[in-house]
Amino acid sequence: MxxxxxxxxxxxxxxxxxxxxxxxxxxxxxxxxNTPAKLPSMNAFSSYKVLFQDTIRNCEDAVIDEDAGMALLSCDPGRDWWNTVMGTFISSHKEGEIWSYLYSQIDVEDEALLHPLGRHGFPADREFHPLGLEYEPASDTVFAVNHASSGSGIEIFKLSPTREHLLWERTFIHPKVHTPNSIAAINEHELFVTNDHYFLARNFKPFSKIETYLGLPLGEVLYVNLKTNEVRTLARLGFANGVKMLNKTTLAAASTSGPDVYIYSIDPETKSLTQKLKIRVPFAPDNISVDSNGKLLIAGHPYPPTMEVVSSTNHEYDLDNANDGRKPASERPRAAGWIKEWDGNPEGKTRDLYIGAEYGTTCTAVRDVKRKMGIITGLYEKGILVWKE
CATH class of the missing domain: 1.20.5 (Single alpha-helices involved in coiled-coils or other helix-helix interfaces)
Structure with a gap:
């Protein structure tokens, strides 16, 4: 024996x-x-500035309409108390909002260019904690992952003709879409959606942490049909996070605990995926975006322990100037961010755009090629970083 x-x-x-x-x-x-003492600080921008620090914070995702010169931002100050991905469950009452930022105007720092869109018709008894965001311009449809305390789902809105508010259409909830994180729209009723974990942190927090740190391939890339309610698993990866279509036949999906970005070819008929390439990055990738030149922007977190500290303690600091006895915002812990660009070639060439803690917890970077500028959002940051190239 x-x-x-x-x-x-x-x-x-x-x-x-x-x-x-x-x-x-x-x-x-x-x-x-990537310990804070070892991490370098750099940026590839001609200039940059953090804007709107007293108006918005904790913005997780961003999408842009380059033709309109408009960005939509998914922001939730309540993330300090309620984050179903990181496992913070103190209170879910402080809600989030989707903001419109008309950055194409001459003075990009003008506060008047930024306004909350509101949610006309949204159910009064359902909380709104937005995470992943997607905009389908052909139909003016806005999709938002909502991690409400009553259960996660995908909220479906129409952007009004004046682009001043959102009209809520419905909430899509499905048992197979149990930990939705990011959305890539094929059209107004077909989506690619990531489930970041198999174990829900709100129900199985220790198992969710184990799943994350061991990189177990239990996260999913899903095909979702909103007309037929069909949901299919297309791929499995560890901590499936950001997802975006590079073009009609190619999909990219981030594995936060990989740390990798997977590139798949899409079958035009079945929407099934075939892996073509895996891009390894030196940080935990979060959201990804594709600019009009086909370059992939990858945002993420270089040192998970500091990210864990920020997510678990941010609520202890007075970030809203409420003078309510909490610690001064200036004393709060910081967690660095990292932005990389992949040029779209099979060789997987990348270059760094930003590394640093000045604006940290970076989770999304989007670029307007025509105007030579871009936006970075921070999961636990005040304001947004706007850069010029």
């Missing part, structure tokens, strides 16, 4: 070895190389 057990043990080690090595060279290396 002893030789048999030894053979089995050797076989298990041989099978697990490549997986362990991959986790060590990827997610594990972040803990060794």
């Amino acid at each position: 002893a030789p048999t057990r030894s053979i089995i043990l050797i076989g298990l080690v041989a099978l697990a070895g490549p997986w362990v090595y991959d986790k060590y060279t990827g997610f594990g290396q972040m803990f060794l190389k």
Whole structure:
């Protein structure tokens, strides 16, 4: 029996070895190389500025309409108390909002260019904690992942003809869409959606953490048909996060605990996915975006421990100048951010656009190629960073 057990043990080690090595060279290396003392600070911008710090904060996602010179921002100051991904469940009463930013105007710093869109017709008994955001311009449809305390779902809105408010149409909830995070619209009724975890942090917090830090491939990329209610799993990856279509036949999906971005070819008929490429990045990728030149912008978090500290303590600091006895905002912990650009070539060439803690917890970067500018959002930051190239 002893030789048999030894053979089995050797076989298990041989099978697990490549997986362990991959986790060590990827997610594990972040803990060794990206400590705050070691992390460099740089940016590739001609200029940049953090705007609207007294108006918006905790903006998770952003999408732009380059033709209109408009950005939509998914912001939630209540994230300090309620974050179903990071596992913060103190209170869900302070809600979020989708904001419109008309950055194409001459004075991009003008506060008048930024306004909340509101949610006309939205159910009064359902909270709004927006996360992933998508805009389908052909139909003026806005999709928003909502992590309400009553259950996560996808809110479907129409942008009004004046682009001044949102008209709520319905909430899509499905048992297979149990941890929605990010959305990529094929059209107004077909979507790619990521489930970031198999274990919900609100129900199985320890298992959710284990799933994250071991990089278990239990997250999903889903095909969702809003007309037929069809939901299919297309791919599995660890902590499935941002998802975007590079073009009609190519999809990119971020694995936060990879840390990788997967590139898939899309079957035009079945929408099934075939992996073409895996891009490894030196940080935990969050949301991704594609500019009009086909370049992929990858935003993320270089050192998970500091991100964990910020997510668990941000509520202790008076970020809204409420003078309510909380600690001064100037004393709050910081977590750096990292933005990379992939040029779209199969060789997987990338370059750094931003690394630093001046504007941290970076989770989305979007670019307007025509106007040579871009926007970065921070999951636990005040305002947004606007850069010029």
